Amino acid sequence: METAFLSNLLLVVDTGSMAEAARRVGVTPAAIAQQMSALERELGVALLTRSGRTVMPTEAGYRVIERARGLVADLAELKAHALEGEATGELRIGTITTALLSLLPDVLANFARAFPRAKLLIRAGTSMELYDTLQRGDLDVAICLHPAFALPKAYDWHLLREEPLVVLAPARLAGEDPHELLQREPFIRYDRTLGGGKQADQYLRAARIVPNELFELNSLMAIAMMVDRGLGVSLVPDIVSPMTSALSVVQLALPVRAEPRRFGMVWQRASPRARLIYGLMQCADEVIAASVVNGG
Secondary structure (H helix, E strand, C coil): CCHHHHHHHHHHHHHCCHHHHHHHHCCCHHHHHHHHHHHHHHHCCCCEEEECCEEEECHHHHHHHHHHHHHHHHHHHHHHHHCCCCCCEEEEEEECHHHHCCCHHHHHHHHHHHCCCEEEEEEECCHHHHHHHHHCCCCCEEEEECCCCCCCCCEEEEEEEEECEEEEEEHHHCCCCHHHHHHHCEEEEECCCCHHHHHHHHHHHHCCCCCEEEEEECCHHHHHHHHHCCCCEEEEECCCCCCCCCCCEEEEECCCCCCCEEEEEEEECCCCCHHHHHHHHHHHHHHHHHHHHCCC
């Protein structure tokens, strides 16, 4: 019996859809359907039934799934046990760009000292791109925004930072009212397809502010540089980066509380690279703790 088929059975059940399960592992829905049929033939029972567009387990399916979760976890634990004590190999890290340009350099410096024999492969992307890549097994860990949906039980999440929305303005406007700046000054918008940009757009709508929009960009660093050049103001997550520390900009707290942007690490609980992942997490926590102590 293919253990990969059992893993995909659990994914079908967790997502409620063969099409969604196929999308997450990077195969066609027909391939997932064939795998499910192969499992049913081998076990001699029907495992799944359709209810509209949703796939549901049969009574026998529920019994199989209950055991399958343990089998899949045991296999992953066996792989991890085979590598126990080995702080070597390649760790594939996916990261959002703002983390790569702010938190991650110091984290990686600490990690390289702690695990000198480990090789790192780093890929940048949006949070959803990274999550999908993690699901396909092409990443070991993603540093990204928390998904807008509940994570499957097979995944772990560790919060790294909470970043409240702030008005980013030229330093000469430090004493101004944040809402008045958003209404009056040219507005540099953070890309609304990204998590922080969506939150900013929701805040503006709730506050009934219609800004004089100048640009829309998907780079927080580029936005900070444009604000520094006096091109306008922006509404962005309050990032901490050495790339912005030399800029003549100020972060103004909003008068109305907004949900912060949360980013952290997500990985498969039974990853064979668990020791390296936990090492990376510890390095990240140390860097963040040091930044708090130093007023970052």
